[in-house]
Amino acid sequence: ILEDHLGNLWISTHSGISSFDRKEEKFTNFYDSDGFSHSSFTRFSFFRDEDNLLYFGTINGVNAFRPERLLRSDSVPPVCLTSISKYNWVKDTSLVISRNLQQIKNIQLRAYEQNLELEFTLPVYWAVDKIKYRYKLEGFDKQWIDLEGLNRIKYNQLPPGKYRLHIQGADPRGNWSKSLVLQVRVFAYVYKYWWFWVLLTLAVGTGVYAIVRA
Numbered sequence: 001i002l003e004d005h006l007g008n009l010w011i012s013t014h015s016g017i018s019s020f021d022r023k024e025e026k027f028t029n030f031y032d033s034d035g036f037s038h039s040s041f042t043r044f045s046f047f048r049d050e051d052n053l054l055y056f057g058t059i060n061g062v063n064a065f066r067p068e069r070l071l072r073s074d075s076v077p078p079v080c081l082t083s084i085s086k087y088n089w090v091k092d093t094s095l096v097i098s099r100n101l102q103q104i105k106n107i108q109l110r111a112y113e114q115n116l117e118l119e120f121t122l123p124v125y126w127a128v129d130k131i132k133y134r135y136k137l138e139g140f141d142k143q144w145i146d147l148e149g150l151n152r153i154k155y156n157q158l159p160p161g162k163y164r165l166h167i168q169g170a171d172p173r174g175n176w177s178k179s180l181v182l183q184v185r186v187f188a189y190v191y192k193y194w195w196f197w198v199l200l201t202l203a204v205g206t207g208v209y210a211i212v213r214a
Contacts (some may be wrong), residue, residue, distance in 0.1 A: 004067040005052040012041035012056050019071060028071065028173050033127045037061040076177040079120045079133070079169045087115035106183045107165075109158065114186060117154040122169030122177065130172035137184070138164040162187035 002010045009020040016031040016039045031039045038060035045057025055064050081101040087094050090112040097104075109116060122131050133147040137155070140163055147153075153167070163186070164177040 001046055002046045004048065004054060006071075007034040008067060008071070008120060010046070010054060010056070010067070010146075012043075012046060014040045017041055017056060019067065026174070029130075030070065030173070031127065033172070034070070036063050048061075076169070076171050076175045078125045078177050079122055079167045079180040081118060081180070083117075083121050085117040086113045087117075088113045089115070104183070108197060109184070109186045111160070111187055114157045115155070116158065116183070116184070117152065118165075119152050120167060120169075120180070121151055122171070124169075126169045127172035132170040132174075133167065134170075134176075135165065135167045138166065156188045158184075160186045 002012075004010060007022055009022070011018045011020065016029050017036070019028045019030070020026070021028070030036060033143060036056075036058060038058035040059045042057045042059060044141050047055040047064070049055070052066065053064055054067055055062055057063070081104065082098065083096055084097040084101065084104070084107065095113070107116065120133070122133070124131060134144045135141075135147070135152055135153055136144045138157075139161060140158065153165075163181040163184040165184050167182075168176050170176045
């Protein structure tokens with residue numbers, strides 16, 4: 001374990017090296033895919049010089065780096081939709097949308113298609129096996145839900161109402177993107193709306209009045 005001039009702790013292991021931010025209590029992990037000569041670091045092989053340069057040895061040589069440069073996080077691109085699927089239980093068919101998804105900001109579900117499935121991706125193309133996702137359906141979920149290695153969300157029989165779906169992705173270093181936000185509206189059957197009964201009452205009343213007048 002080695003402390004840098006920023007107060008972060010660097011912990012080398014046999015499976016990458018980690019930086020621990022004491023203020024945020026957050027770990028950031030680095031591997032050979034980040035430029036190190038190997039992901040397996042050797043024990044007791046570390047050093048910090050007077051210029052705040054850190055040295056860590058691996059089974060494939062010594063690596064020197066400046067922590068502030070390695071920890072600099074580039075902006076993480078937002079999550080992109082790749083597929084939207086709605087199931088119509090009346091017709092026993094699925095409607096799959098896979099084109100022009102970047103233009104979609106609103107999703108509407110009729111009463112007979114309350115099953116919704118979305119697939120998405122984070123446009124980061126290195127160490128993709130370490131990318132993470134999470135989501136929250138505002139108005140339904142009480143907290144963020146982490147997806148363990150998945151890039152798919154599925155809701156079955158959502159209650160009628162209006163919702164806001166937030167989807168985020170984290171790059172291999174654990175930096176989260178801004179939310180992809182979708183407005184979701186689930187409609188109820190017509191007979192469950194108050195105005196349906198008002199109109200029905202007016203129609204029946206008008207019909208009865210017409211019959212009486214006749």
